[in-house]
Amino acid sequence: MPEGDTVWYTARRLHEVLAGKPLTRTDFRVPRLATTDLAGRRALEAAPRGKHLLIRVEGGLTVHSHLGMEGAWRVSTPERPARGGAGPSHQIRAVLATAAGTATGYRLPLLELLRTDEEAAALGHLGPDLLGPDWDAPEALRRLLADPGRPLVEALLDQRNLAGIGNVYAAELCFLAAVSPWTPVGELPPHRLEKLVAAARNLLDANKDRLDRRTTQAAARTGPDRDRALWVYGRTGRPCHRCGTPVRTGRHGPPDSPRTAFYCPRCQPGPHP
Ligand SMILES: [Zn+2]
Known part of the structure; x- marks a missing residue:
């Protein structure tokens, strides 16, 4: 079951393949993001916040997801191809690819695109993050x-x-x-x-x-x-x-x-x- 540690680990894996590189392909399979295409923009970083995952993208955008009880992101690279993914393809909700690898999100109960400057408002209800740099x-x-x-x-x-x-x-x-x-x-x-x-x-x-x-x-x-x-x-x-x-x-x-x-x-x- 995904908890803060899982999200931290996931963010680091996503960061490795996405950060600092232009997105070569994005595919969001939820109705309200169906027409969103971030290809060509540089991915800046992937960061955990409690049980939330934030993928920040050039142009002041953030892909915000939550793993809920069943969600997962899988990363595959040319050197380490994912074997079978984290579920059947109809459970895929998001794909973000760079030349370094592909991140695929499965069964994400929350997936939305925020303006990066809206993150604080969207996540401001969260208490101190156990794994955050600002733990209090x-x-x-x-x-x-x-x-x-x-x-x-x-x-x-x-x-x-x-x-x-x-x-x-x-x-x-x-x-x-x-x-x-x-x-x-x-x-x-x-x-x-x-x-x-x-x-x-x-x-x-x-x-x-x-x-x-x-x-x-x-x-x-x-x-x-x-x-x-x-x-x-x-x-x-x-x-x-x-x-x-x-x-x-x-x-x-x-x-x-x-x-x-x-x-x-x-x-x-x-x-x-
Ligand atoms: Zn006992």
Whole structure:
């Protein structure tokens, strides 16, 4: 699942083939960009912002995309051709090519063309970016505590508080903090919330250069045993790596778009559904 680390990694790959080079071909397969053609313009850079991806193009334009739950960009170069892409071709939403390579976006739930000077307005709602050069932990803490009764997992997922955390890190961070995901964020002692936010930055930073995300130390070098890579996310019914209790799931979020939280009922005391 794409989170801040995935977007950071993706932006870097896109930057390698696009930045500083004229676009030789663009193809946007969404209705409102169907007639947009950026060929001939120089691509300037690809930059991550939380879970958003910004490809800036000469002439003050920005291709803004979000990977949502299922989206992906794949890069192919003459030296490293993409094998099979990231899905069938009818799922392709965008293609940007330079002489150095081709970037293909699949299943992008958000794809739009902005004026670069409109980026701040479009993304101004985002809280401090966990992987951004302007990361501001005190501001993230202030925002997290603005609604102290909110369940921790929901506060962590709200990109207006801090940008970059998705379902995987939200679950893993609650486990590492040894509290139930439903604990009201304001009930966590300040030093523990501070530690949790620092852990969030460290985890995303540690994973931003690779695609096989890991949050456990034990999994750091154990090869293909994927079940060891995460503490609780996606591990329903399997034994907690710490205490052996089966990992459970519960719902949170608005009733019309509920999300699933993963937790160990023993290692993570507090309110459970
Ligand atoms: Zn446990």
